[in-house]
Amino acid sequence: MTARLQFFLLSALGVYFILIFYLLTKKRINLKYTLLWLAFGVVMLVFAAFPQLLRICTEFVGVETPMNGLFAMLIFAVLVILMSLTAIVSKLNEKSKRIIQALALLEKRVRELEGKDGKGT
Amino acid sequence: MKVLMIIPAYNEAENIAAVIRHLAAEAPEVDYVVVNDCSKDSTAAVCKENGFHLISLPINLGIGGGVQTGYLYALEKGYDIAVQFDGDGQHDAAYIKDLIAPIESGQADVVIGSRFVENKGFQSSAARRFGIRFLSGLIKLLCGVRVRDVTSGMRAVNRGMIEKFAQNYAQDYPEPEAILFSALAHARIMEVPVQMRERQGGTSSINLVRSMYYMVKVSIALMVARVSMRGECG
Secondary structure (H helix, E strand, O other): OOHHHHHHHHHHHHHHHHHHHHHHHOOOOOHHHHHHHHHHHHHHHHHHHOHHHHHHHHHHHOOOOHHHHHHHHHHHHHHHHHHHHHHHHHHHHHHHHHHHHHHHHHHHHHHHHOOOOOOOO | OOEEEEEEEOOOOOOHHHHHHHHHHHOOOOEEEEEEOOOOOOHHHHHHHOOOOEEEOOOOOOHHHHHHHHHHHHHHOOOOEEEEOOOOOOOOHHHHHHHHHHHHOOOOOEEEEEOOOOOOOOOOOHHHHHHHHHHHHHHHHHHOOOOOOOOOOOEEEEHHHHHHHHHOOOOOOOHHHHHHHHHHOOOOEEEEEOOOOOOOOOOOOOOHHHHHHHHHHHHHHHHHHHHHOHHHHO
16 A cells, blocks of 8 residues: 555545534434444544555455455445444334324324214214 | 224225225124225225224325234223224125134134135135235245135234234235234134125225235245244244
């Protein structure tokens, strides 16, 4: 890894962390959903700061050039984050279903109390 | 015993009044509630005009979410038996007593109204029967219980299963999954012969394009349910 590449990698990571902290301080994102982003950022930071470590790791798994190893890791990290997003969406779906059901039951109860529900039969 | 008919309805403005009147005539001793799953037509208005018992979902949840709302209502109101009964006119209220009899006598926990015990009445298309047979075989393989009409929306369950379904019920295309779930929860499942009619108006919620999605989704859901419930039923 050239010094130039290392410089730009570290700069990009700097922007990445500033963006996350900016969104966190503005309360646009919840910390609990940001932990994965931060964790992957730290891993990237370690590899950018110590290219030797990156070379050892990529050679160990059989990838020839360190940058390809970095790309593979990034893609894996993105997939994990996407899966966690699907899990979050599913949980929200379940929660909204419960709210909708509770709301519908309450609405029926209001009509019952008003004497409007089930008069016909 | 207190019996509640849960009648899911989506875009059934044309059918719902006739269904409820027929029900009131055939089975006046049971209570019912229509669950309107945020229909785009005037289903809710028709029910209100006629003074029917109605739960009206403010947002569309799919058949499973709607039926589960009915189970939540049955749980809250202390019903002993809940009967699912479609709001589109396919089901015949004359069979309600056959559905609830095995539960009242304690012979079964879940009773399915089945078109394929006596093979009478509307039998559905060959392609659908093949799909139903496949899912029936898959359920037999996964839990050892043979149910022929796994997609039948006409079924009765006892208080124990009302509690379980209020907790856990699939959101879309829930019928086969609910059978496997019941079997894995050690419920005794029984099929009783019923005849169904072709729908009398409106449009079915399952068209040809969705059939593939249906088969894939339900098959995967069944296998996942089998694996995730292993711990609970030994």
